[in-house]
Amino acid sequence: MLEIDAEYVADRLPRDLTEDEMERLGVLIDDAVELIEVAFLRAGRDFRAELETVPWLEAAARRVVLEMVSAATMVGSNAGMRSVSSTTGPQSDSVTFSDVDSVSWGGVKLTDELLKLLGLWQRGARGRFPRPRRWPERWSP
Numbered sequence: 001m002l003e004i005d006a007e008y009v010a011d012r013l014p015r016d017l018t019e020d021e022m023e024r025l026g027v028l029i030d031d032a033v034e035l036i037e038v039a040f041l042r043a044g045r046d047f048r049a050e051l052e053t054v055p056w057l058e059a060a061a062r063r064v065v066l067e068m069v070s071a072a073t074m075v076g077s078n079a080g081m082r083s084v085s086s087t088t089g090p091q092s093d094s095v096t097f098s099d100v101d102s103v104s105w106g107g108v109k110l111t112d113e114l115l116k117l118l119g120l121w122q123r124g125a126r127g128r129f130p131r132p133r134r135w136p137e138r139w140s141p
Contacts (some may be wrong), residue, residue, distance in 0.1 A: 002058060002061055004066070006025035006026050008066075009025055009070060010025060012066060013070055024073070028108055029069055032064070032108045032110075033065060039110055040118075040120065043120050045120075054119075060118055064114045064117050064118055068109065068114065069108060
């Protein structure tokens with residue numbers, strides 16, 4: 001069984017968390033574990049069963065949950081913000097948003113890098129393929 005709690009995550013973050021953030025950690029941990037279980041099911045595998053049989057999986061899963069939860073906690077309401085600027089004299093504020101791969105608006109996100117850590121990375125097409133045709137070159141006199 002994967003043993004990870006809010007204290008485990010909070011001890012590894014670069015700042016002390018508020019009580020509200022500590023409560024939210026428990027919810028984010030549950031969400032992260034659920035996403036991992038779903039990813040295993042989509043791959044036709046059983047996460048709980050493999051935790052008991054694959055020696056490296058528990059450590060990798062703990063690291064993945066830590067990355068998912070810490071990203072969501074530290075970024076928080078600033079998810080998707082690329083840049084923020086503010087001017088004081090007659091007030092001017094500006095925020096630029098962009099897609100960010102590691103954090104979602106709703107909390108935790110399982111990225112491709114984290115899937116690789118779990119051994120769930122889908123490799124591309126394999127096999128031998130013919131060389132592409134050369135572009136026709138013609139000389140015009």
